[in-house]
Amino acid sequence: MNKILFLCTGNYYRSRFAEHLFNWLATKQGLNWQADSRGLALERGVNNVGAISQYAAEALAARLVNISDDERFPKPACEPDFQLATRVIALDEAEHRPLMNERFPQWVDAIEYWLVHDIDKTSATEALGQIEKHLLQLIEQLTQS
Numbered sequence: 001m002n003k004i005l006f007l008c009t010g011n012y013y014r015s016r017f018a019e020h021l022f023n024w025l026a027t028k029q030g031l032n033w034q035a036d037s038r039g040l041a042l043e044r045g046v047n048n049v050g051a052i053s054q055y056a057a058e059a060l061a062a063r064l065v066n067i068s069d070d071e072r073f074p075k076p077a078c079e080p081d082f083q084l085a086t087r088v089i090a091l092d093e094a095e096h097r098p099l100m101n102e103r104f105p106q107w108v109d110a111i112e113y114w115l116v117h118d119i120d121k122t123s124a125t126e127a128l129g130q131i132e133k134h135l136l137q138l139i140e141q142l143t144q145s
Contacts, residue, residue: 002033005085011039011074013053014091018131024065025139033142038077040099055124082107091116
């Protein structure tokens with residue numbers, strides 16, 4: 001099984017949406033890939049309530065992607081996460097490259113970066129739509145390889 005790791009700041013909103021939607025899409029396509037997600041700076045999410053952002057949960061439900069009633073809480077990234085992943089994607093290069101430089105400098109140039117801003121810069125509808133578009137392109141790429 002190939003592993004993909006999605007990174008965002010708090011592992012609460014963007015990366016969790018990407019993880020769940022990717023796994024749903026990959027299963028539908030019969031791909032030998034599974035996603036997980038982690039956060040690069042969980043301490044910045046002190047005001048997050050619950051295990052997953054309501055925006056992410058609602059967007060997943062709208063796409064008929066079920067999440068568990070006992071959904072896990074955000075997890076911080078650690079070295080083994082990078083070592084075990086086949087691919088790693090950070091969801092906002094402008095936000096996450098500096099965090100990677102600070103916390104995981106040996107991996108900063110070994111991962112992929114998208115450009116999906118957090119809720120303070122882009123509406124949830126737009127950001128999650130951007131992630132979905134990237135994921136559909138990624139799934140197509142993986143299907144063809």
